Amino acid sequence: xxxxxxxxxxxxxxxxxxxxxxxxxxxxxxxxxxxxxxxxxxxxxxxxxxxxxxxxxxxxxxxxxxxxxxxxxxxxxxxxxxxxxxxxxxxxxxxxxxxxxxxxxxxxxxxxxxxxxxxxxxxxxxxxxxxxxxxxxxxxxxxxxxxxxxxxxxxxxxxxxxxxxxxxxxxxxxxxxxxxxxxxxxxxxxxxxxxxxxxxxxxxxxxxxxxxxxxxxxxxxxxxxxxxxxx
Amino acid sequence: xxxxxxxxxxxxxxxxxxxxxxxxxxxxxxxxxxxxxxxxxxxxxxxxxxxxxxxxxxxxxxxxxxxxxxxxxxxxxxxxxxxxxxxxxxxxxxxxxxxxxxxxxxxxxxxxxxxxxxxxxxxxxxxxxxxxxxxxxxxxxxxxxxxxxxxxxxxxxxxxxxxxxxxxxxxxxxxxxxxxxxxxxxxxxxxxxxxxxxxxxxxxxxxxxxxxxxxxxxxxxxxxxxxxxxx
Numbered sequence: 001x002x003x004x005x006x007x008x009x010x011x012x013x014x015x016x017x018x019x020x021x022x023x024x025x026x027x028x029x030x031x032x033x034x035x036x037x038x039x040x041x042x043x044x045x046x047x048x049x050x051x052x053x054x055x056x057x058x059x060x061x062x063x064x065x066x067x068x069x070x071x072x073x074x075x076x077x078x079x080x081x082x083x084x085x086x087x088x089x090x091x092x093x094x095x096x097x098x099x100x101x102x103x104x105x106x107x108x109x110x111x112x113x114x115x116x117x118x119x120x121x122x123x124x125x126x127x128x129x130x131x132x133x134x135x136x137x138x139x140x141x142x143x144x145x146x147x148x149x150x151x152x153x154x155x156x157x158x159x160x161x162x163x164x165x166x167x168x169x170x171x172x173x174x175x176x177x178x179x180x181x182x183x184x185x186x187x188x189x190x191x192x193x194x195x196x197x198x199x200x201x202x203x204x205x206x207x208x209x210x211x212x213x214x215x216x217x218x219x220x221x222x223x224x225x226x227x228x229x230x231x
Numbered sequence: 232x233x234x235x236x237x238x239x240x241x242x243x244x245x246x247x248x249x250x251x252x253x254x255x256x257x258x259x260x261x262x263x264x265x266x267x268x269x270x271x272x273x274x275x276x277x278x279x280x281x282x283x284x285x286x287x288x289x290x291x292x293x294x295x296x297x298x299x300x301x302x303x304x305x306x307x308x309x310x311x312x313x314x315x316x317x318x319x320x321x322x323x324x325x326x327x328x329x330x331x332x333x334x335x336x337x338x339x340x341x342x343x344x345x346x347x348x349x350x351x352x353x354x355x356x357x358x359x360x361x362x363x364x365x366x367x368x369x370x371x372x373x374x375x376x377x378x379x380x381x382x383x384x385x386x387x388x389x390x391x392x393x394x395x396x397x398x399x400x401x402x403x404x405x406x407x408x409x410x411x412x413x414x415x416x417x418x419x420x421x422x423x424x425x426x427x428x429x430x431x432x433x434x435x436x437x438x439x440x441x442x443x444x445x446x447x448x449x450x451x452x453x454x455x456x457x458x459x460x461x462x
Contacts, residue, residue, distance in 0.1 A: 004453055005449050005453050006449060007443065007445035007446045007448070007449040009449075010280070010284055010445045010448050010449055010452075011284075011287075012283040012284060012287075012448075013283070016279050016282070016283075016294070017283055017286050021286065022286060025286055026289075026291060048243075048247050049243050051247070051248060052243040052247075052248055053241055053242075053243060055248050055252065055253060055256055056242075056256070058256055058257075060257060060351070060352060060353070062350075062351035062352075063247070064347070068347060068350070069347075072343040072346065072373065073344060073347070084339060084369060087332075090332045090335075090336070093332075094325075094336050101318075101324075104321075105321070108315060109340075112303040113344055115303065116293070116299060116300075116303070116304070116348075117348070117351070119293075120291070120293035120348070120353060121291060122351060122353070138315060142303065212238065214238035214239070214241045215238040217238070217241050218236050218237060218238045218241055221241075222235055222236050225235075225236065
């Protein structure tokens with residue numbers, strides 16, 4: 001047990017902590033690594049691998065993905081009614097489904113949370129299909145045009161061909177989407193009956209049909225070193 | 232410049248990083264310190280002071296407050312239209328104003344983001360009036376009933392009497408609220424014409440009419456030590 005901290009031991013300066021101070025003390029530059037690509041392209045596997053290696057090396061890093069966002073911050077109406085006691089009206093208004101505008105708002109909130117993490121000095125890794133260029137560019141913009149100075153935004157395009165993604169189909173989603181399409185009731189599934197707009201100038205492009213997760217993780221980590229984000 | 236990282240140097244295990252691993256490597260337990268109290272009660276001053284001392288000691292900590300949330304994640308309709316190109320309909324739906332349901336959704340999102348920060352191993356400090364018990368209890372519940380194990384949630388009640396807060400009135404808000412009320416058009420301002428529901432069992436109660444910021448910061452830091460959140 002450490003000794004009690006007395007008021008006299010406490011010092012601070014006016015104003016809030018700068019990003020530079022955080023970076024110096026945390027020994028890393030806060031940033032967002034934005035993984036984008038088709039379902040099955042290897043986004044989550046790679047994001048989780050990079051997160052683990054970073055944490056093993058003592059870095060603060062965190063993956064934002066459907067698992068920790070879709071049931072909380074960006075929950076749908078049903079969850080908001082059941083777990084938060086929202087009225088049907090409030091739940092419909094604030095809850096997110098899968099319409100075009102709901103998907104846009106989903107990605108907007110994720111971009112804002114990633115920016116907060118990066119501003120806090122963390123390495124935020126986001127793993128979402130994020131198929132539309134406009135939405136990804138907006139996430140980039142709030143990082144690069146940040147009031148307190150630009151925050152690095154690293155777009156990683158998972159270019160794994162759809163044939164490879166569809167063959168993997170870990171959750172059977174492509175199969176489901178193809179069947180729905182054949183039956184005349186499209187699901188709006190990215191790559192099947194909804195477009196994926198590939199990044200024009202991503203910081204990195206990785207095809208996990210050709211690279212192992214180890215190789216892919218090394219590519220991302222070396223990029224972070226080159227950029228001076230980690231030592 | 233460090234040497235290149237090769238794929239062979241990369242190792243990881245199945246599944247994602249546990250909270251215990253994060254805590255061990257970051258040398259702190261992720262948690263949320265939730266400051267609640269009237270406008271002028273000293274929430275932000277104290278949150279920023281505690282954040283600074285923590286960062287000076289090498290801890291990862293971050294204050295969520297109106298400044299970094301109300302213009303981004305929880306922006307109002309106007310900002311969503313002007314900076315994100317949202318349609319009027321989308322902006323009205325997702326943008327947050329100051330109605331009862333909008334305030335509830337504001338605090339809900341902040342609680343969810345704080346939970347993500349704490350899950351990432353950070354010490355999240357939130358500085359919002361958050362006047363309703365129900366909303367604060369919901370924020371506590373998503374921490375304590377977290378799927379991957381309870382996350383410490385430390386409610387700090389700033390009990391500074393309203394007379395003291397109103398005398399400080401740094402932004403002239405009480406004056407404005409009293410004038411509005413006298414003119415018969417209430418603003419719904421907490422403590423003037425909207426209730427503040429004091430916490431029933433807060434972890435800490437601090438009256439900055441009686442304690443200096445140094446003393447108050449020492450109280451919070453000693454509590455974190457006692458709880459084993461920091462060494």
